[in-house]
Amino acid sequence: MSEHRKPEDIVHAEGAQLDFSRAMSYGDYLQLDRILTAQKPLSPDHNEMLFIIQHQTSELWMKLMLHELRAAIECVSRDQLGSAFKMLARVSRIMEQLVHAWDVLATMTPPEYSAIRPYLASSSGFQSAQYRCIEFALGNKNAAMLKPHEHRPDLLAQVRAAYEAPSLYDESLRLLARRGLPMPAEYIERDWTQPYVESAQVEQAWLVVYRDPERHWDLYQLGEELTDLEDAFRLWRFRHVTTVERVIGFKRGTGGTGGVSYLRKMLDVVLFPEIWKLRTDL
Structure with a gap:
């Protein structure tokens, strides 16, 4: 005759710890009390919780993204490309998570957003x-x-x-120069606060890499990691635009921006221009 055990007996039999009065628990480690009580809706509307959690979770993903990006930049500066590739691949996957997060916010209809918008005052993702x-x-x-x-x-x-x-x-361009590829001097040391300006000479350096991938394999892989990264970032920006237009149309943003018109301008920003142009010129 088989023995019938209660569920709690099975848990004990598997060695699970149930008493956390003197040990760190899952909630303790993740500080869930702080995280799960950080949602403070200001309106009486049911849908504000979605709006808050959407943006809070996006900020958490961005925290990880920055953690990886900063480390990747440091690794590239030290010629530690293997580690940099791992970090950059992770950043691209984080961006994919952020792209799909817009799908959840897109379930908020214009009347639902209009009910909470007055409570946002001038706060904005901008x-x-x-x-x-x-x-x-x-x-x-x-x-x-x-x-x-x-x-x-x-x-x-x-x-x-x-x-x-x-x-x-x-x-990345400084790395190419250290590897002996022809790089304009003004791209190696410059005022880093200035916007990047596309250069035919920089493209030529990348073309050397892309025309002989086997010889420059890690630089070639770096170029493709940058391509993946910008590709994912473009999708994130595009999904942002379409979600905002779906929810508020062409109203101005709460932070004073033009809303959709401003976001559409951002779609035209190219971060790594020579990486994209060389595909035509190969």
């Missing part, structure tokens, strides 16, 4: 310090984007540090 650091790390430098953070010296310091540092692409 003011995200982490997002701005990502843009700067990827080379889209714009001094005007420092201003939204002037009210918070701690955040301003972080954003300014990203603004003044070489971008991922800057360090």
